[in-house]
Amino acid sequence: MECKPTIEDVxxxxxxxxxxxxxxxxxxxxxxxxxxxxxxxxxxxxxxxxSAVARSMKRKETHTIGIIVPDIKNPFFPLVVSGIEQKAREKGYYTILSSTNESPMVEEEIVKIFIERGVDGVIITTANEAGDHIKLLHDQGIPIVAVDRAIKNFEVDTVLVDNVNGSYQAVQHLILQGHKKIAIICGPQNTTPGHERFLGYKKALEEYNIPFDESMVIQGDFMEGSGYHAAQELFDLETRPTAIFSSNNLMTIGCVKALIDLDWKLGEEVSFIGFDDVEIATFIKPKLSVVSRPMNTLGEIAVQLLYERMNVKENLPKRQYLLSPELKIRESCQLSKKKI
Amino acid sequence: MECKPTIEDVxxxxxxxxxxxxxxxxxxxxxxxxxxxxxxxxxxxxxxxxSAVARSMKRKETHTIGIIVPDIKNPFFPLVVSGIEQKAREKGYYTILSSTNESPMVEEEIVKIFIERGVDGVIITTANEAGDHIKLLHDQGIPIVAVDRAIKNFEVDTVLVDNVNGSYQAVQHLILQGHKKIAIICGPQNTTPGHERFLGYKKALEEYNIPFDESMVIQGDFMEGSGYHAAQELFDLETRPTAIFSSNNLMTIGCVKALIDLDWKLGEEVSFIGFDDVEIATFIKPKLSVVSRPMNTLGEIAVQLLYERMNVKENLPKRQYLLSPELKIRESCQLSKKKI
DNA sequence: ATATAAAATCTAAACGTTTACATTTTTAAT
DNA sequence: ATTAAAAATGTAAACGTTTAGATTTTATAT
Incomplete structure (x- = not known):
């Protein structure tokens, strides 16, 4: 209605x-x-x-954290964001969120707007790990925490999940159950998660002296469709794998859909482990075994790191957290029939 | 590093x-x-x-929209939020998001902070439909759009889904398949969605002259656990229902989990329709039939309404959108065995 | 070349806080 | 009652924009 009262009126x-x-x-x-x-x-x-605006004007701080994620529709991110939001609010910060659709260009634009708006810090899962497109933030001296994906071309605090270890554990488990023909549905190899999860796969094979077979490696793009196609491809192989490891949640979903459509019996004819828990995991029969990441924690630690960086004047060294994922054994991997 | 250049330097x-x-x-x-x-x-x-801060200071507008949702972890909301965020960005607005955990007190606190921060408008799914706790917004003349849940005690633009119609369609479908003993897992009756979905259920029964049976009505709280228990309760009944209608996504999940655990054969022994699509719907066999809401559209329309309200000086009348949900027939409802 | 109108530019005051510093008031010590 | 020290309060200048209204410059018509 009328003009809001100001400090002067009071x-x-x-x-x-x-x-x-x-x-x-x-x-x-x-x-x-x-x-x-x-x-x-x-x-x-x-x-x-x-008025927080006037206050920010004088104080030169907004108590606002910018969050940039590549795809808010991927169920992984709402959980991370939820962790961030809650922890941030606890500390008196609010968050402004943007999703880039995996486009570095959109990301660059958002960074610009975040700077305009004077965010005190940024938590980002970047669409391009080189990071040159977000250098601007760094130049402005705005603290950054990279979550889930590292940033290569300059130093920032980072909180990652131990991808290598996660997929290693998964594949190891399959190996110990007697599987030899283990397929992997890969993520893009130019992303850290995609690459590292592949590394863990190879490491497990090596360690147990299982020969690496090129035909067992299908390239995906972390999207549902590619998981579906990958499963089809594997099904059409002369010698099919006896186990499949999928590198992320969306591809897991695609893959499982394909298995159903192909009538390729999960758990019986083919064992399965996916990276990241998915809602469907406990619904389908048999229940899906997965490598589960602590998403809430991921967000919380990101806030903690950012908070320190925003409020400590001294030059903190670059810090790097590596969270361990957890292998959740459920029912989708059985002992391999072909016992040795 | 050094001080940012200002307009004066330029x-x-x-x-x-x-x-x-x-x-x-x-x-x-x-x-x-x-x-x-x-x-x-x-x-x-x-x-x-x-500096957007300085600009806001002078212009008395922040181009920021506050979003308040009761539970960001409910998969319904990220989809709505995604619609809001995208449409808002198109129009040059950014969003600041908070989740209240269904607590009106937290909501009140958030409202206060949003006002402090000078949001230009608020899109809210309130934790308490009376709305007295957010009257403050209204008093300040900040435009509000209520999404999915109405606000009773003062006038705001509203965008709802036609709950009555949605559940009516679902139950009608079941009836037309010959079901007579149709159970409903209700949401809280003091919430609009909970109540209206129950109304649609009753309306369908009446219209087709099916006697209303108290034992077929289970009270839930929109959370997964209550869906699970409801299914158990129904299973324990002397005369079990031949069909179940669940009032929301989370309860659907709980209910389906129970059906699996109870080995109560979905589609064969008991038909099922749930309100709201869920990711698992197309995974389980048989695939779940659902009433699906257009969540993205919900968010987009909310932004549109808010935008008009923020930028038109004349007194707009209160507007109310009622979006029609869509019945997606899949496989979880079969013709009732007991044909008449 | 001059007068006038139009276009470009400038000056200065806001916007609502915070904060260093100055001033006044209170308290305590004599 | 006087004085010094401490506590409370006040004054005024920022912070970085936008924007009326004043002023200067340029273009146009005579």
Whole structure:
């Protein structure tokens, strides 16, 4: 309706100067009890709410964290974001979120707008790990924390999941069940997660002296469709794999859909482990075994790192967290029929 | 690093006044070609980025939309939010998101902070439909759009899904397949969606002269656990229902889990339709029939309404959208065995 | 060349805070 | 009662924009 009351209105009503009002709304102390009371009353009477904009103007900080994710529709991210949001709010920060659709160009544009808006820090899962397109942030001295995907061309705090270890564990498990022909549905090899999960796969094979077979490696793009096609391809092979490892959640979904459509019996004819838990995992029969990442924790640690970086003046060294994923054994991997 | 360049630095370098610089960064025209060029060069040279904070200060608008949802982990909301976010960005607005965990108190607190931050508008799915706790927004003249849940105690634009119609269609479908003993797992009756979906159920029964049977009504709370228990309860009944209608996605998940655990054969012994599509719907055999809501559209329309409200000075009348859900017939409802 | 209108540019005041510093009031010590 | 020290309060200048309105420059008509 009418103009919102300002600190000045409060001051006038309480018959003090704005400085004193400012002191009480910021709990800085040094105000006589009686005066404070008068001010508080004035505030209530007027329904005064201080302007964060004006405050940011003076303080040069917005208490806002920018979040950039590549695809908010991927169920992985809402969980990370939820962790971030909650932890941030605890610490008095709010978040502004944008999804880039995996486009570095959109990302660059968003970075620009975040800077305009004066975010105090950014948590990002970048669409391009080189990171040159977001150098601007770094140049402005805005703290950055990279989540789930590293940034190559300059130093930032990073919180990653141990992808190599995660897929190693999964494949190891399959090997120990007697599988020899283990297929992998890969993610893009120019992304850290895609590459590292492939590395873990190879490492497990090597360690157990299973010969590496090119035909067991299908390239996917982390999207559902590619998981579906990959399964088809594997099904059409002369010698089919007895187990499949899928490198991410969406491809897992695609793959499982294909298995159903192909009537390729999950757990019986082909064992399966997927990277990342998915909602469907416990619905289908047999229940899917998965490598599960602590997404909430991922977000929380990101906030913690960012918080320190935003509030500590001294030059902190670059920090890198590596969270361990957890192998959740359910029912989708059985002992291989061909026992040795 | 060093202090960011301001409009003043640009002006100095381009040898003009700040007013002229302001004109060019806002494309207001009325600037000589040569001057503009000089200014643009200066901007690039300095890497100047205008401060949105200072701008908001003067303009008294932040181009920020606050979003309040009760539970960001419910897969329904990320989809709505995604629709909002995208449409908002198109229109030059950014969003700040908070999840309340269904707590009106948290909601009230968030509202306060949103006001502090000067959001231009709010899109909300409230935790308490009375809405008294968010009256503050209304008092400040901040436009509000209610999504999915109405607000009772004052007038706001609203975009809802036709719940009555949605559940009516679902139950009608079951009836037409010959079912007589149709159970409903209800949501909380003090929420609009919970109540309306129950209404649709009753309406269908009445219209087809099926006697209303109290034992077929189980109260749930829209959470997974209650869906699970509801199914158990129904299973334990002397005369079990031949069909179940679940009032939301989470309860659907719980219910289906129970059916599996109870070995109560979905589609054969008991037909099923759920309100809201769920990821698992097309995975389990038989595939789940559902009432599907257009969540992306829900978000987009909300932004459209809010946008108009924010930018039109005249008093717009209260507007109310009612989106029709769509019944997606898949495989989980079969003709009732007991034909008449 | 001059007068006038139009276009470009500038000046300065806001916007609502915070904060260093100055001033006044209170308290405590004599 | 006087004075010094401490505490409370006030003054005024930022912060980086936008924007009326004033002023200067340029273009146009005579």
């Amino acid at each position: 001051a006038r009503l309480a018959k003090v100067s704005i400085a004193t009002v400012s002191r009480v709304i910021n709990n800085q102390g040094g105000v006589r009890k009686a005066t404070e009371e008068r001010i508080v009353n004035a505030i209530n009477e007027l329904g005064y709410i201080r | 002006a100095r370098l381009a040898k003009v006044s700040i007013a002229t610089v302001s004109r060019v960064i806002n494309n207001q025209g009325g600037v000589r070609k040569a001057t503009e060029e000089r200014i643009v060069n200066a901007i690039n040279e300095l890497g100047y980025i205008r």
